[in-house]
Amino acid sequence: MAFPSDTSKTTKLERYNSYIKRVNSTKLLTASSKLIFRASLLISIVLIFFFTLNYHPLASHTATASPHRHLSAFYGTGADWEKQVRHSSTPRRASGFSILVTGAAGFVGSHCSLALKKRGDGVLGLDNFNKYYDPSLKRARQKLLSSHDIFIVEADLNDAELLAKLFSIVPFTHVLHLAAQAGVRYAMQNPQSYIKSNIAGFVTLLEVVKAADPQPAIVWASSSSVYGLNTENPFSESDRTDQPASLYAATKKAGEEIAHTYNHIYGLSMTGLRFFTVYGPWGRPDMAYFFFTKDLLQSKAINVYKTQDNKEVARDFTYIDDIVKGCVGALDTAEKSTGSGGKKRGPAQLRIYNLGNTSPVSVGKLVSILESLLNLKAKKNVIRMPRNGDVPYTHANVSLAYNDFGYKPSTDLSTGLRKFVKWYVSYYGIQPRVKSEAHKKNQA
Numbered sequence: 001m002a003f004p005s006d007t008s009k010t011t012k013l014e015r016y017n018s019y020i021k022r023v024n025s026t027k028l029l030t031a032s033s034k035l036i037f038r039a040s041l042l043i044s045i046v047l048i049f050f051f052t053l054n055y056h057p058l059a060s061h062t063a064t065a066s067p068h069r070h071l072s073a074f075y076g077t078g079a080d081w082e083k084q085v086r087h088s089s090t091p092r093r094a095s096g097f098s099i100l101v102t103g104a105a106g107f108v109g110s111h112c113s114l115a116l117k118k119r120g121d122g123v124l125g126l127d128n129f130n131k132y133y134d135p136s137l138k139r140a141r142q143k144l145l146s147s148h149d150i151f152i153v154e155a156d157l158n159d160a161e162l163l164a165k166l167f168s169i170v171p172f173t174h175v176l177h178l179a180a181q182a183g184v185r186y187a188m189q190n191p192q193s194y195i196k197s198n199i200a201g202f203v204t205l206l207e208v209v210k211a212a213d214p215q216p217a218i219v220w221a222s223s224s225s226v227y228g229l230n231t232e233n234p235f236s237e238s239d240r241t242d243q244p245a246s247l248y249a250a251t252k253k254a255g256e257e258i259a260h261t262y263n264h265i266y267g268l269s270m271t272g273l274r275f276f277t278v279y280g281p282w283g284r285p286d287m288a289y290f291f292f293t294k295d296l297l298q299s300k301a302i303n304v305y306k307t308q309d310n311k312e313v314a315r316d317f318t319y320i321d322d323i324v325k326g327c328v329g330a331l332d333t334a335e336k337s338t339g340s341g342g343k344k345r346g347p348a349q350l351r352i353y354n355l356g357n358t359s360p361v362s363v364g365k366l367v368s369i370l371e372s373l374l375n376l377k378a379k380k381n382v383i384r385m386p387r388n389g390d391v392p393y394t395h396a397n398v399s400l401a402y403n404d405f406g407y408k409p410s411t412d413l414s415t416g417l418r419k420f421v422k423w424y425v426s427y428y429g430i431q432p433r434v435k436s437e438a439h440k441k442n443q444a
């Protein structure tokens with residue numbers, strides 16, 4: 001009969017169809033589970049990546065957070081790390097200060113940190129060890145500070161969470177803010193670095209400081225360059241400073257205005273110090289006296305600038321020990337901030353001082369002093385000063401600093417350069433010519 005066979009055919013066909021359906025639905029299921037699996041894997045990877053970069057117990061994050069910031073913030077959560085922070089910033093004398101020194105691995109920062117520590121203050125350093133100049137010199141300064149029990153936290157000034165963490169651990173009495181993008185001429189090459197450090201970094205610091213309880217007093221580095229095209233001589237604090245000749249100068253001038261604002265709104269005690277071309281041992285390799293020494297020793301030619309009208313360029317070169325005395329004097333006479341937790345309670349101290357040497361010396365004279373100290377003749381190219389931010393001369397009137405904290409520079413350029421050269425040849429392991437010739441004679 002056809003029916004059973006039909007039935008059997010139909011049954012086979014149905015079975016076959018249902019088999020095909022099952023196979024297809026299994027395939028569909030497998031494909032969709034694979035898809036779901038892959039999507040979840042991708043989401044998990046993205047979440048893990050995001051979480052790793054952004055998690056920090058203290059953090060309320062912003063979209064601009066950099067991985068560097070969070071790495072440093074992570075670093076700042078260990079018990080050992082907190083112990084080092086506390087230990088370094090604890091004063092060892094009665095009524096000693098507890099000072100946060102920003103730019104502690106820098107030239108002025110390292111000298112000030114040592115001087116403060118030696119007299120019994122607690123000093124905690126902060127530095128980002130950037131590559132503006134040879135970081136190995138900064139590491140060597142760090143090593144020196146470490147041998148005097150000074151700990152430097154390695155972080156950027158713009159790391160607000162880390163700064164807040166430091167202030168939550170230590171009730172700092174003072175901040176000596178020296179971290180900055182320095183150099184007048186480099187501002188044409190990398191303008192943004194000046195904005196990032198000297199303006200954004202300064203504001204980040206002040207935002208944290210204003211919210212701190214107690215609020216510390218701030219002493220910070222401005223610059224002689226704020227006088228810009230000023231024609232008064234010598235430069236006094238009351239002279240015009242609204243004609244900066246470089247972006248560096250403009251950012252330092254902006255810093256002075258920012259200091260005024262935080263003093264006015266939050267009662268922060270603010271003292272700005274206008275440094276005049278600071279030089280000395282452990283100095284900055286980007287400065288003329290430093291690279292002239294290097295070039296002289298390597299028999300390389302140096303460019304000696306003269307003004308557009310063929311006059312000598314001059315600077316009020318100031319020796320590092322005098323600057324340190326000025327910084328310490330400013331810290332000692334800084335009054336307390338009047339606010340707390342971001343609220344002003346009354347008017348607070350607002351000061352600006354010149355810290356110079358009061359006797360300008362021409363760059364030509366600087367070179368001849370180095371020639372005599374190194375017993376070498378410089379190959380000089382005397383050229384017109386490029387129009388890239390330099391000013392023809394600087395000369396400080398320091399009577400304000402003298403009246404308020406007895407600032408009196410006592411090192412002339414020859415004496416200071418002698419000390420610098422002595423350090424330079426020893427640090428870089430160079431046999432001075434004068435010595436090696438004596439040595440040759442002895443051997444003959």
Ligand SMILES: O=C(O)[C@H]1O[C@H](OP(=O)(O)OP(=O)(O)OC[C@H]2O[C@@H](n3ccc(=O)[nH]c3=O)[C@H](O)[C@@H]2O)[C@H](O)[C@@H](O)[C@H]1O
Pocket residue numbers: 182183184222223224225275276277278286287288289303304305313314315363385390
């Ligand atoms: O007081 C400041 O606030 C600034 O001081 C410093 O700036 P400056 O006074 O310009 O020092 P520096 O570069 O050593 O040039 C010294 C002299 O050499 C001349 N100079 C320079 C280079 C060159 O190749 N030839 C030359 O003649 C040049 O024309 C100048 O006359 C700091 O770097 C700066 O960060 C800031 O702190």
